[in-house]
Amino acid sequence: VLVASGKTRRLTAAALLAGALSVIGAQVGADAAPATPSHAAVKAGAGTVPEKIGRPKAGKTTITMSGSTSVAPLAALLAQKYVKKCGHCVAFRLLQGGSDVGIQDVAHGRVTIGNSSRDPKPSDPGGLVFNSIAHDAICVITNKSNPVSGLDQNGVQQIFSGGVAHWNDVPGAHQGNDPIDLYVRTAASGTQDAFQKIFMNPYSVSGTAKQLSSNGLVQQRVKSDKDGIGYVSLFFAKGTHPVPYKGVACNLRNAKSLQYGGIRTFYMVTRGAASGPAGKWIHWIQHSKAAKKIIGTQWVPLH
Amino acid sequence: VIRKRSGGVALSLGAILAVVASSAVIGPATASAATVTCRGTTATDDSLGQENGVDYSFHCNEDLIGYSIVTSKKLSYFNPAPTVYTAGTQDPSPTDSFSCEGGFPSNGFGCNGKATATNVIASDFATQGSTCGNKPSQRLKTWVVAVVVEIVDNGTTQTPTTKSSEPFQLFGPKCKYPKPGRHHHHGRHHHGGHHH
Numbered sequence: 001v002l003v004a005s006g007k008t009r010r011l012t013a014a015a016l017l018a019g020a021l022s023v024i025g026a027q028v029g030a031d032a033a034p035a036t037p038s039h040a041a042v043k044a045g046a047g048t049v050p051e052k053i054g055r056p057k058a059g060k061t062t063i064t065m066s067g068s069t070s071v072a073p074l075a076a077l078l079a080q081k082y083v084k085k086c087g088h089c090v091a092f093r094l095l096q097g098g099s100d101v102g103i104q105d106v107a108h109g110r111v112t113i114g115n116s117s118r119d120p121k122p123s124d125p126g127g128l129v130f131n132s133i134a135h136d137a138i139c140v141i142t143n144k145s146n147p148v149s150g151l152d153q154n155g156v157q158q159i160f161s162g163g164v165a166h167w168n169d170v171p172g173a174h175q176g177n178d179p180i181d182l183y184v185r186t187a188a189s190g191t192q193d194a195f196q197k198i199f200m201n202p203y204s205v206s207g208t209a210k211q212l213s214s215n216g217l218v219q220q221r222v223k224s225d226k227d228g229i230g231y232v233s234l235f236f237a238k239g240t241h242p243v244p245y246k247g248v249a250c251n252l253r254n255a256k257s258l259q260y261g262g263i264r265t266f267y268m269v270t271r272g273a274a275s276g277p278a279g280k281w282i283h284w285i286q287h288s289k290a291a292k293k294i295i296g297t298q299w300v301p302l303h
Numbered sequence: 304v305i306r307k308r309s310g311g312v313a314l315s316l317g318a319i320l321a322v323v324a325s326s327a328v329i330g331p332a333t334a335s336a337a338t339v340t341c342r343g344t345t346a347t348d349d350s351l352g353q354e355n356g357v358d359y360s361f362h363c364n365e366d367l368i369g370y371s372i373v374t375s376k377k378l379s380y381f382n383p384a385p386t387v388y389t390a391g392t393q394d395p396s397p398t399d400s401f402s403c404e405g406g407f408p409s410n411g412f413g414c415n416g417k418a419t420a421t422n423v424i425a426s427d428f429a430t431q432g433s434t435c436g437n438k439p440s441q442r443l444k445t446w447v448v449a450v451v452v453e454i455v456d457n458g459t460t461q462t463p464t465t466k467s468s469e470p471f472q473l474f475g476p477k478c479k480y481p482k483p484g485r486h487h488h489h490g491r492h493h494h495g496g497h498h499h
Contacts (some may be wrong), residue, residue: 065397069402072383079407079430080380092407096383216384216415217400224389224397234385239395297352 018149026195033208060088061277066095067102067115068190069214070233071266075115078285085290086166088131090277098213099190103128108268111280115192117233119197130267131274133285135234135300138195138262139250141219141240146174150244156199159229162206169226177225182209183221183230194264195231200247201235233297255300263300337466339365339451343423344473345443353380353429360425361447361473362390367418369450370401373411373470376443377431383407383411385426396422435478442478446470 050211063076072094079092091207095111104116107125120130140149140156149172151159158164159180167175184205185192196205215236222228224237234255242250246261254260268274274282285291292301337458343361350356359372362403372381385418387399399422403410419426434443 043423069384073404076383076407083379083407088408091409093405094383094407095404096402214400214402216386216402220387220395220400221397223395225497 001187011032032099038118052070053190060091062091062093063113063270063278064093064095064111065113065115066097066105066111066268068099068117069096069216070136071099071115071236071268072096073235074266074295074299075299077267078291081290081294082281082284085284085288090281098186098188099193100188101150103269106271109271112270113282116267116269117264118193119267127269127271128146129273131270131282133263133268133282133303134295134302135255135263136235136266137250137252137255138191138198138231138264138302139234139240139242140199140229140231140245141222141237141242142173142229142260143222143224144239144241145226147241147294148172148229148243150247152181153199156245157203160200160209161203161207162208168286178227179223181221181228182206183218183225183228184209184211185215185218185231186211186213190264191231191233198262198264199231209222246263252298252300256296258300260289266299317387323381324489330398337449337451337468339363339367339449339453339466339468341370341447341449341468343471343473345445345449345473346402347434347476347478348427353427355379355432355434357428357430357434357443357445357476358425358427359447359473361375361471362423363418363451363468365420365449365450365451365453367414367420367424367449367451368417368465369415370424371411371413371448371450372428373446373448374428374430374443375410375445376434377408377410378412379408379431381407381428382426385424385466386416387416387418389423390419390421390423434455435444435475435480437479438480443476445473447473 024055060136076094083090083092092289099116099118101115102111103124105111106114107128116130117136120128140151146167148170155170160172161181162168162182164180166171166177167178168177184203185195212221215232218230218232219238219240220237222230232251234252237250244250248254248260249257250260255263268282268285270282272277273279286302292303295301306465341361341363344394345357345358345359348356348358373396381403383403385401385403387396387401388394396419399416399418399420401414401416401424403412403414404424412428428442436442448470451465452463455464
């Protein structure tokens with residue numbers, strides 16, 4: 001822009017100057033265009049939605065949630081039912097980002113509830129209350145063309161730590177000597193944390209594994225990669241082959257009976273004890289038959 | 304790479320700057336709007352386990368980094384994890400996905416992620432009231448707004464710029480309504496029988 005401006009000073013024709021100024025104006029406009037918005041910026045922008053688009057009526061509370069991509073599908077269904085049951089007493093906003101994001105958001109007062117698919121950690125900010133709402137199965141999944149017959153904990157650890165790198169070293173695999181493509185979650189993921197704790201401890205996931213930011217993306221990768229293996233919330237296992245773990249199939253029935261070994265807990269995290277509209281909602285999730293019915297469709301109710 | 308001439312500016316600049324340097328004229332002018340186009344459909348779906356469930360799918364001619372769905376009726380639910388299918392197949396894309404965020408109830412939601420041009424994004428939502436209503440004017444209308452990164456070329460630099468498209472209305476859903484007059488005629492015939 002500065003170079004163009006300098007050139008225009010040397011031009012004598014008024015029209016030329018006007019034209020050049022048009023260029024400058026256009027360039028400034030282009031230069032000033034925003035880059036890709038950050039996650040925080042998107043969130044901040046969400047607060048500027050006009051009244052007519054999705055804002056609750058005056059005086060109605062909006063419960064905001066962010067965090068786990070595993071909890072999000074359940075939270076969406078529960079919110080839908082609760083709005084109807086309580087006669088539109090509240091509205092909801094659902095954001096995602098991963099469990100760690102939700103926990104940080106609620107700790108800093110950016111949301112009412114942080115959705116977490118992992119247990120509390122000593123490193124989490126103080127003053128948070130993890131309200132359990134459901135249990136969920138983590139399934140190790142492979143491509144449907146590679147229906148691995150089963151893995152024990154040692155097998156999972158060998159594969160995901162990189163100790164076993166080819167499918168011909170995995171009993172029951174159908175991919176010959178193909179290399180194993182590992183798909184894991186990013187560090188902010190509660191599913192990653194729960195997988196590490198339940199399946200991998202004390203080993204760690206291989207550094208060569210492809211880290212993906214959502215359950216859906218792991219599901220899609222494994223669905224389309226015959227050499228792929230990953231782990232997802234049971235809700236996201238559709239279209240893949242869930243590998244039996246310790247001789248027990250990863251399905252809803254075995255999760256509900258607690259026979260399946262890869263069970264973790266979903267939480268709605270609040271700053272202090274849950275109170276007000278959010279407290280009522282969490283209480284409804286934990287104790288109502290309607291919520292239990294929804295949870296029971298694809299997850300495991302607490303009681 | 305998307306290059307677009309904005310009509311009036313490009314013409315006037317072409318005439319003026321030709322005197323100075325012809326090379327400046329050859330370079331493209333600044334793009335003023337997203338050039339992406341999208342199209343798709345909606346369909347009622349009772350199999351979703353949802354009252355007033357609606358499937359939506361669409362594709363665009365540029366890579367997406369986000370999109371928003373806007374509806375004429377209040378939504379009671381949206382699926383936060385859409386699926387992206389590789390164009391021309393039933394296979395999920397190995398690299399593309401979105402996570403959706405928004406309100407319950409609301410008139411829409413936004414999704415962040417990525418999809419390669421022409422790949423099909425598919426998911427579902429539910430409306431609070433009847434999707435079709437009692438007459439065509441009450442039928443659900445749905446729009447998609449795409450978010451893309453386009454290269455703005457001002458002749459000297461090429462700047463990747465995030466742009467939001469115009470709203471593209473999705474076709475559907477198909478709804479069946481009684482033909483105007485037929486029901487009325489039938490009722491009179493049934494109740495009155497005056498024509499006989």
